[in-house]
Amino acid sequence: MKSRIIAFVLLVSFTSMACFGQETDIPAPYRPDEFPQWTLDLRRAEIVTFGSFPLSFMVTALVYDLTYLAIDSYNYNNDSNLYDRASFASHRTQDDITRLLLISGGVSLTIGLADFIINKVKQKKAEREKQELNEQRNNNRNSTGDSETEN
Template identity: 35%
Template sequence: MKRGIALVLTFVLVTGFLPAQTTTTNDSGTEPVPYEKDEFPSWQSDIRRAEIIAFGSLPFVTFMTSLTYDIYRYIDHDQQDEYLPWPMKEKEIAEPLSEDDQKKILLISVGVAIGVALFDYGFRAIRRHIRQSRQERRNREAQPVIIIEEIDDALPAVPEEL
């Protein structure tokens, strides 16, 4: 039994080090290619940007929300030393945040981060609409260019004197 387990274990460990692909090729088809500008629709790019902004702003918003909540809690409890805001808290006498308070801070932070992302989305949508309307107005106001070409076998504009 022990011998069988040892053989299986040895087989698994030895085959783990063997390469899965024996030949190496440098085909350009396996190299990653950067995305093109128009590869994704604009709504997909906007959603991705909103996601990045929401998750990117979350740590900063959480820090500011936590600090603001500490100040609010200090004022709400008649400025008692147990509820001093974060930079001035004394570890020995500080009253810790309850689980409910921590949930409130997290929910407020998530809401503000989503609000920041929605604001950015709205701002960019309005700016894009303004750009498009300006371009459409320029296209409407543009005068068509008239190109005059000379015709070789045409009669001369001024008759020659005989």
């Protein structure tokens, strides 16, 4: 009896999905003017910032470990156990890891901010060039229109 009820519920569920399912209309693609420019710029800066974090963390950790190794080798100048102690990341404490995360986060934020500024400068330059081109076109139209009326 239970198997019949389960089979009936499954049959009703599957057939109702086919009958009352959503239509397969494809949504319209985004228009170029659908989002303000500042949101696009902010999204780009966010992507660059979070995308550069893994690389900046690896570089920061490498520089930190090499600095630790250099200081350790300076303190123990002729010690033969130097290379036994030089295993990377074995000396890190929780404070060191927090420091590495903060430094690499700052580096990533700087990279994102630099990309944002560079992108803004390029946009302003392109707008200025476009405006100058439009002014030149208008001047050319006016000068050809004046010469035609003079003849």
